[in-house]
Amino acid sequence: MIAPVQEPISSVDSSSLAPPLSEALISLGNLRHNVREVQKLVGKSRRIMAIVKANAYSHGIDLIAPALVEEGISDFGVANINEAVHLRKLLEDFPAQILAFASPLLSQIELYIKHDISLCLGDFETLRLAEALAQKFGKPIDVHLKIDTGMGRLGVLPKEALLLAHAVERSEHLNLKAVFTHFASSDSDKAFTQKQLSTYTALVSELEHSLGRSVLKHTANSGAVITEKNAYLDMVRPGILLYGYTPRTGLKSPLSLKPVMQLQAKVVFIKTVERGTSISYGRKWIARKRSRIATIAIGYYDGYHRNLSNKAKVLINGKFFEQVGAVTMDAIMVNLGNDTSVQVGDAAVLFGWNEGCGANVLTDKEGTIVYELLCSVSPRVHRTAVE
Numbered sequence: 270m271i272a273p274v275q276e277p278i279s280s281v282d283s284s285s286l287a288p289p290l291s292e293a294l295i296s297l298g299n300l301r302h303n304v305r306e307v308q309k310l311v312g313k314s315r316r317i318m319a320i321v322k323a324n325a326y327s328h329g330i331d332l333i334a335p336a337l338v339e340e341g342i343s344d345f346g347v348a349n350i351n352e353a354v355h356l357r358k359l360l361e362d363f364p365a366q367i368l369a370f371a372s373p374l375l376s377q378i379e380l381y382i383k384h385d386i387s388l389c390l391g392d393f394e395t396l397r398l399a400e401a402l403a404q405k406f407g408k409p410i411d412v413h414l415k416i417d418t419g420m421g422r423l424g425v426l427p428k429e430a431l432l433l434a435h436a437v438e439r440s441e442h443l444n445l446k447a448v449f450t451h452f453a454s455s456d457s458d459k460a461f462t463q464k465q466l467s468t469y470t471a472l473v474s475e476l477e478h479s480l481g482r483s484v485l486k487h488t489a490n491s492g493a494v495i496t497e498k499n500a501y502l503d504m505v506r507p508g509i510l511l512y513g514y515t516p517r518t519g520l521k522s523p524l525s526l527k528p529v530m531q532l533q534a535k536v537v538f539i540k541t542v543e544r545g546t547s548i549s550y551g552r553k554w555i556a557r558k559r560s561r562i563a564t565i566a567i568g569y570y571d572g573y574h575r576n577l578s579n580k581a582k583v584l585i586n587g588k589f590f591e592q593v594g595a596v597t598m599d600a601i602m603v604n605l606g607n608d609t610s611v612q613v614g615d616a617a618v619l620f621g622w623n624e625g626c627g628a629n630v631l632t633d634k635e636g637t638i639v640y641e642l643l644c645s646v647s648p649r650v651h652r653t654a655v656e
């Protein structure tokens with residue numbers, strides 16, 4: 270085990286803090302395994318841009334990014350310039366290619382130049398601003414031109430894509446490195462994904478023909494890595510697969526993935542209650558017989574969703590127990606029945622790599638997606654790397 274890297278309260282000296290009550294164990298071994306699985310599927314020579322936005326889907330970028338570099342990854346996708354600058358500093362001496370997906374504000378463009386971050390470009394206004402600043406600082410900006418082929422979030426619409434691409438190409442201060450797009454439903458709608466892909470490929474072929482050179486092409490998120498080989502092109506952009514999950518439960522996948530995060534918390538209190546005793550806010554669970562009830566130090570502030578109230582199971586010392594009553598801000602209760610083996614201080618697994626404990630088991634119960642549950646795990650939860 271490696272020592273915890275993130276402090277629960279960063280301004281306080283960690284040596285003065287008690288051991289954490291809730292912990293996200295981050296298996297770097299499982300992360301490495303997942304990277305190799307994806308690399309095997311897409312082919313050794315194909316680049317992988319690891320999507321590490323949102324603090325590496327809440328796993329802790331400081332733990333995840335160096336391990337990815339050790340696995341041969343040198344392309345990274347993040348959400349915005351602040352995440353990009355953090356990553357650049359983290360990988361100080363490593364020549365990582367970092368792309369920030371958000372459309373930048375004027376005040377941010379300087380940081381792209383200073384820290385050598387690739388710009389996601391989808392409109393003429395940003396092009397003009399970026400060009401002017403790159404000229405002012407005498408340093409070119411690498412551009413990944415984004416075409417909105419059907420996601421409807423960011424990027425230039427197909428009808429203007431070639432005009433914008435040529436404008437970037439003409440600029441002395443911008444380098445047109447790549448042209449990319451993002452799929453809206455690659456895990457569930459093959460026809461729409463193929464329509465997006467054909468809009469994209471038609472535009473890029475025309476562009477490359479007129480430029481007389483090729484550009485870097487990337488489209489495939491995790492869903493497309495699994496379902497759409499034609500979308501692999503020069504580079505794939507998986508996120509959730511690296512963290513050990515497919516985009517949705519039930520999606521048939523050739524990959525054998527292992528969850529990277531195991532969310533655990535300590536049993537902090539145990540009592541025996543009589544039949545008829547209610548548990549937690551709103552009295553949504555009543556004991557049907559005399560039962561031991563354990564209180565576990567994790568709640569919705571930590572990212573354990575309140576929608577899981579009375580729905581989930583928790584693994585303690587190899588046995589599953591039902592979570593009972595409303596999830597509170599800092600604690601949940603678990604019905605131990607007449608089990609006497611569980612003791613205060615034992616670790617309860619909320620989700621992770623143990624059999625039957627996948628995060629998707631919980632998200633299927635509450636009707637959300639694994640992405641959301643992983644990203645909910647809050648800074649109060651210690652991230653600890655394990656190999």
Ligand SMILES: Cc1ncc(COP(=O)(O)O)c(C=O)c1O
Nearest residue numbers: 320451490491492506507508509
């Ligand atoms: C542009 C872009 N590419 C790739 C991804 C990775 O998606 P996924 O985690 O589904 O692989 C994301 C995440 O939303 C994204 O915004």
